[in-house]
Amino acid sequence: MRSNPASINESGSAPETLEQLIRKAEAAGASDIHLQMNGEGAQVAFRLDGLMTPSVVIEKNLAERVFGRIKFLARLKTYQESLPQDGRIDRKDIGARNEIRVATYPAKKKEKIVLRLFASKENKTLEQLELSPDACGEIKAFLQRQSGLLLLTGPAGSGKTTTIYACLRQLAQEGSRHVITVEDPVEQIIPGIMQTEISEARGLDFATAARHLLRQDPQVLVLGEIRDDQTANLAVRAALTGHMVIATLHAGSCKGVLERLMVMCRDHYAVISALEMIVNQRLIRKLCPSCSGKGCSRCLNTGYQGRIPIVEWIRLNDPLRQEIRHRGPEAIVPAEKLADSARRLLEKNLTDATETQRLLG
Secondary structure (H helix, E strand, O other): OOOOOEEEOOOOOHHHHHHHHHHHHHHHOOOEEEEEEOOOEEEEEEEEOOEEEEEEEEEHHHHHHHHHHHHHHOOOOOOOOOOOEEEEEOHHHOOOOOEEEEEEEEEOOEEEEEEEEEOOOOOOOOHHHOOOHHHHHHHHHHHOOOOEEEEEEOOOOOOHHHHHHHHHHHHHHHOOOOEEEEEOOOOOOOOOOEEEEOEHHHOEOHHHHHHHHHHHOOOEEEEOOOOOHHHHHHHHHHHHOOOEEEEEOOOOOHHHHHHHHHHHOOOHHHHHHHEEEEEEEEEEEEEOOOOOOOOOOOOOOOOEEEEEEEEEEEEOOHHHHHHHHHHHHHHOOOOOOHHHHHHHHHHOOOOOHHHHHHHHO
């Protein structure tokens, strides 16, 4: 069970309070710290394993000083509360393990600040992702190909980027191919990979970057996200002309990926020919190993600690392509459904029925 958030009184020091919050968030494995100012002070919550978890309440006068301290460290305008601001805090300036991105936003009940913690840990391998053996094996088999399109899908925060980085690490270890990425943003640097960060302000979007980077003669092109028709058509053409292309495309299912791609690309024959594999994934919370789901200080009384992917996937072959040409996206039937993947984890006591119900309904 969760207890009511503790209160930090006004006699505290703003630098010390902020450092304590960051240390607590890092120890718990939180990805974000949310600070929402209201009439009595600031409510603090951690985004822990994808869900908001109340942490503490900072009393008003101290909360205002903490907000000012965050803006100062992030080199933002400390007096500005009516417009959004974005900045970054160097971990050395605050004794943190992670680089910290800062985003402020004016809300009706005064200002809100979100601190995003970017872990500097080593990229995971495909094996370390804890995918099912079949899914991991199929992705590895795809990475041995010379051309074709791999699309990853799932809602925000479902681990798509982590899976892409695992693929990049696999390709970097082989070291025999020229790999170029287009990302928003570049979250981790991988030696041996040419990584590009888009900038809308400079007019460098996914489509523009990818179009020019194809002139750099890449053998593998990785697109952080397909957002528009131009990028979708470019990805399909590249996959058909001898390039391996890996990208994400927002949809709710493997079938939904093909439906959306066919809307974005008029040449359906090209889409069906280029597409090699679709992976649809979610992240499900794991039971805390210290308390077996009962709730303890280590998991902030949530009963969970860490997350593990559940996936459904499909590899396209010639018979399936022929069926898609006749029946359309209805022919897409994943090799393993999300519910099946979750059931395997339930049988291993890695998660519970409550979490499966929350995630899948």
